[in-house]
Amino acid sequence: MTIPLLRDSSVGRKLTFVILSTCGLALLLAGVAIVTADSFLLRSALEKDLQALAQIVADNSTAALAFDNAQDAQQTLASLRARPNMQQACIYRANGTVLAKYAASDATSECPPKTERAPTRIDGMNLFLSRPILLNKEVVGTLYFRYQLGEISARTRLYSLLVGIIAICSMLLAVVLFSRMPRLISEPISKLVETAHAVSTNGDYGIRAAKTTGGELGILVDSFNEMLGHIQRGDADLRKAQDELEQRVAERTNELESVNKELQAFTYSVAHDLRAPLRHIDAFSRILSEEARGHLPPDCMKHLDRIVRATQQMGQLVDDLLNLSRVGRQEVRRQTTGLTSLVDEVRKEIKEVAVQSGSTRSVEWQIAKLPFVDCDPGLVKQVYANLLSNAVKYTRPRDRAIIEVGSMQSNGQPVFYVKDNGVGFSMKYANKLFGVFQRLHRQEDFEGTGVGLATVQRIIHKHGGKIWAEAELDKGAAFYFTLGLEEPDAKELLIAN
Amino acid sequence: MTQREVEILLVEDNPADVELAVHALRHNNLANQIEVVRDGEEALDFLFGRGAFNQRDMEHPPKLVLLDLKLPKLDGLEVLREMRDDPRTRPIPVVILTTSREESDLVRSYSIGVNSYIQKPLNFDDFRDTVRQLGLYWLVVNQVPPSRAFAGKSE
Numbered sequence: 112m113t114i115p116l117l118r119d120s121s122v123g124r125k126l127t128f129v130i131l132s133t134c135g136l137a138l139l140l141a142g143v144a145i146v147t148a149d150s151f152l153l154r155s156a157l158e159k160d161l162q163a164l165a166q167i168v169a170d171n172s173t174a175a176l177a178f179d180n181a182q183d184a185q186q187t188l189a190s191l192r193a194r195p196n197m198q199q200a201c202i203y204r205a206n207g208t209v210l211a212k213y214a215a216s217d218a219t220s221e222c223p224p225k226t227e228r229a230p231t232r233i234d235g236m237n238l239f240l241s242r243p244i245l246l247n248k249e250v251v252g253t254l255y256f257r258y259q260l261g262e263i264s265a266r267t268r269l270y271s272l273l274v275g276i277i278a279i280c281s282m283l284l285a286v287v288l289f290s291r292m293p294r295l296i297s298e299p300i301s302k303l304v305e306t307a308h309a310v311s312t313n314g315d316y317g318i319r320a321a322k323t324t325g326g327e328l329g330i331l332v333d334s335f336n337e338m339l340g341h342i343q344r345g346d347a348d349l350r351k352a353q354d355e356l357e358q359r360v361a362e363r364t365n366e367l368e369s370v371n372k373e374l375q376a377f378t379y380s381v382a383h384d385l386r387a388p389l390r391h392i393d394a395f396s397r398i399l400s401e402e403a404r405g406h407l408p409p410d411c412m413k414h415l416d417r418i419v420r421a422t423q424q425m426g427q428l429v430d431d432l433l434n435l436s437r438v439g440r441q442e443v444r445r446q447t448t449g450l451t452s453l454v455d456e457v458r459k460e461i462k463e464v465a466v467q468s469g470s471t472r473s474v475e476w477q478i479a480k481l482p483f484v485d486c487d488p489g490l491v492k493q494v495y496a497n498l499l500s501n502a503v504k505y506t507r508p509r510d511r512a513i514i515e516v517g518s519m520q521s522n523g524q525p526v527f528y529v530k531d532n533g534v535g536f537s538m539k540y541a542n543k544l545f546g547v548f549q550r551l552h553r554q555e556d557f558e559g560t561g562v563g564l565a566t567v568q569r570i571i572h573k574h575g576g577k578i579w580a581e582a583e584l585d586k587g588a589a590f591y592f593t594l595g596l597e598e599p600d601a602k603e604l605l606i607a608n
Numbered sequence: 609m610t611q612r613e614v615e616i617l618l619v620e621d622n623p624a625d626v627e628l629a630v631h632a633l634r635h636n637n638l639a640n641q642i643e644v645v646r647d648g649e650e651a652l653d654f655l656f657g658r659g660a661f662n663q664r665d666m667e668h669p670p671k672l673v674l675l676d677l678k679l680p681k682l683d684g685l686e687v688l689r690e691m692r693d694d695p696r697t698r699p700i701p702v703v704i705l706t707t708s709r710e711e712s713d714l715v716r717s718y719s720i721g722v723n724s725y726i727q728k729p730l731n732f733d734d735f736r737d738t739v740r741q742l743g744l745y746w747l748v749v750n751q752v753p754p755s756r757a758f759a760g761k762s763e
Contacts, residue, residue: 382708383678386730390707391624394732398631426730437711 123297127289134285135278142274150267154260158231161240161258164194169244169254172202176210176244176252184211198237199257205250218257225253236260299328303335316343371440378436385429393422424558431562435547438490438566443573448488450481450527454516457495461503472512474503479517482525486594490570497563498529498590504557505533505588530589535582544580567592615641615747617670619651619687620705621679628732629674629705632739638747643670648682651675652690655697669700669755672746675722677706677713685716692721699753701746 120128168187175183184202188211191197200213201222214220231240240256299322306320316339322332400407400415407415458476465472499514506512515530536544536551543549545568548561571578575595582588616633620626626644633642645651651673653659657666673691677684684704691697701723706713709727717725726742729735 379708379710382710383706386707387622387625390728390730390732390735391628393730394628394631394735395624397732423731 121297122300126296127286130289131282131285135282138274138278138281142271142278146267146270146274149270150263153263153266154233157258157260157263158238158240161238161256162231162242164191165240165242165254165256168200169242172211172244172254173246173251176202176204177246179204179210181211185213187211188213194258196259196262197256198259199255201255202244203253203255205252207253210252222255225255233260236264296328299324299332303332306335310339316346374436375440378433381429382433386426389422389426389429393419393426396422424560428560428562431560431566434493435562435566435569438493438569438573441490441573443487443490445485445487447483448486448491449483450491450518451478453488453492454478454481454495454499457492457499460496461500465503472503472507474506474512474514477513477515477517479515481516481518481527484525484594486574487570490573491594494567494570494592495529497567501563502529502531502533502588504559505535505552506531507557508534524593526591526593528589528591530587532587535584535586535588537584538582541580541582545578613641613665613668614643614670615672616643616743617651617654617673618642618644619646619648619673619675619679619684620644621646621676625676625728628735629739632736633743635736636740636743638739638743647680648684648687651679651687652682655691655700656694666696667755669697671701671750671752672743673700673702674705675702677704677708677717685713685720688717688720688722701750701752703742703746 168191171187172184174180175187188200188202191200191213195215197213198215198218199220199222202210202212203222203225204210207225209222212220212222226241230242231238233239236259238256238258238260240254240258242254243250244252244254302323303320306318309318310316319336319339320332322329322336324332396415396418400412400419404412455478458478495516499516502514503512506514509532511532513532516528518525518527520526534552534557540551543551545564546561547565549565550559550561552559568578571592571594576593578590578592580588580590616638618626618629620629626646630642630644643654645654650660654661654664655669655673657664675684675687679687682690684706688702688704691700691702702721703724703726704713704717704722705726705728707728709725714725724742726738729738
């Protein structure tokens with residue numbers, strides 16, 4: 112249906128419109144056909160009738176024409192008075208002059224001049240008929256009729272009126288009947304629509320459309336209900352799975368929270384209670400060595416020195432472990448960070464510490480320009496502090512220590528690296544590199560707690576990045592890491608840089 | 609003893625730590641007028657002249673309180689809060705001297721109104737140096753209002 116007014120109407124209205132317009136059109140066509148056929152039939156019947164009448168009048172007039180008896184002819188014509196629609200009748204002699212004439216009371220009595228026109232013709236409301244009067248197959252005169260067709264048009268009008276009335280009545284009846292009928296078709300559809308609406312607004316898949324009819328609509332309702340059933344079951348399954356998942360998540364969260372609390376309490380306790388005795392051991396050893404200087408044999412002084420150093424090492428271990436646990440709990444707070452200045456800061460701090468400890472080593476730093484990146488500056492500084500101090504530490508045996516810091520693009524994201532020409536390690540043990548307390552060198556060769564790279568890895572993972580190493584024994588080591596940067600940001604920042 | 613003018617109130621429960629702190633202060637010639645209390649309750653008794661300290665001269669509050677965080681009965685933060693809640697003890701400088709430097713402790717201490725927070729260095733030499741610096745600063749460099757300006761202004 113392309114009628115714009117009806118596009119948004121209900122199915123019931125559309126059906127009413129279709130049926131009414133079809134009925135109306137059919138009735139109209141039938142009415143027109145009936146009226147047309149009727150008036151045609153009527154007209155031809157009238158024509159035949161008039162022909163017969165003309166025959167009779169002509170036959171009766173032959174004698175009057177033969178004897179030129181106008182009176183007889185007049186009498187014959189007078190009998191036409193019985194036909195009220197007969198307007199005019201004339202009998203012409205063979206030479207065309209009028210022998211007799213008849214006219215209805217309200218019609219003109221002058222006969223038209225005789226013509227040789229068609230025997231019958233209809234002109235407006237009149238039927239004209241002229242016919243030769245024969246006597247022994249010889250034309251002795253002509254008969255002329257003018258007959259008013261008012262009868263036919265009156266009847267046509269009456270018929271048209273009747274057809275109109277019947278059409279209007281039947282359409283009204285159809286409207287009345289149909290207003291009570293739409294339940295048959297439109298109601299099941301409306302109910303289906305209501306159900307669909309209720310389902311979509313309430314999200315309740317338990318609703319079902321009522322089936323009130325068979326046929327295609329019944330099948331439609333059944334299919335709809337079946338579909339709702341599928342959805343309801345799927346929805347219920349999904350809900351159940353979701354509930355289970357939520358419950359599991361809640362349980363796990365609770366477990367994690369309690370474990371986390373325990374861990375926090377543990378680290379707090381470690382921070383306080385483990386450090387305090389270490390401080391005391393350190394302090395009293397020092398006091399002892401100060402007060403007993405000169406009284407104790409040199410061996411004992413050495414032992415005291417060992418105690419102090421062991422204490423310092425354990426203190427370092429406690430601090431490193433606490434830092435690892437702090438990093439694990441800490442949230443990553445990203446901000447735009449210039450890595451070049453960050454690395455430079457770290458390098459200066461390392462140098463300062465080295466100078467303070469009396470080191471005279473010189474290291475060749477090759478620091479490339481690094482990009483600005485979105486990361487937690489405090490944490491990433493720890494990464495560089497660990498990697499750079501490791502590089503310094505493991506190049507100690509080298510006469511010319513070279514440490515290279517830079518970045519490159521790989522798979523659309525920046526990869527940062529720290530390379531050194533130090534003692535390196537065998538790739539056989541590369542998998543142990545980032546484990547807590549895992550060390551690839553002896554304590555007396557290279558001091559350390561085995562916590563630094565574990566902390567570095569934890570920071571990188573917290574950023575969503577990756578860290579890996581490439582090394583060769585005695586040739587040097589290279590550490591690579593990414594910071595889990597989203598590609599466009601990283602690119603923009605690289606360009607901005 | 610109670611009539612003596614106390615310069616430093618040391619609140620510390622661990623005898624070893626007490627000894628080391630006193631040692632460090634003495635080492636730096638700062639140990640003349642130290643009062644040592646061993647828990648939070650005793651610290652408040654001293655500060656408000658209650659209990660064993662009811663004879664104390666309230667005209668002369670300590671110039672510095674060195675406060676440990678982990679203490680029996682009342683912990684260091686509770687002592688600090690009570691001090692800051694009372695106008696008589698509010699102006700007394702408090703330095704927290706403790707083993708840990710947990711962020712939560714730092715945040716809470718400063719939010720209550722600590723004047724300084726120091727983590728005891730593991731190395732005793734560093735500790736002595738720290739004690740020297742803080743003693744010099746709080747007892748010599750720092751200025752406090754006269755005690756009569758706030759003594760007796762009880763709530």
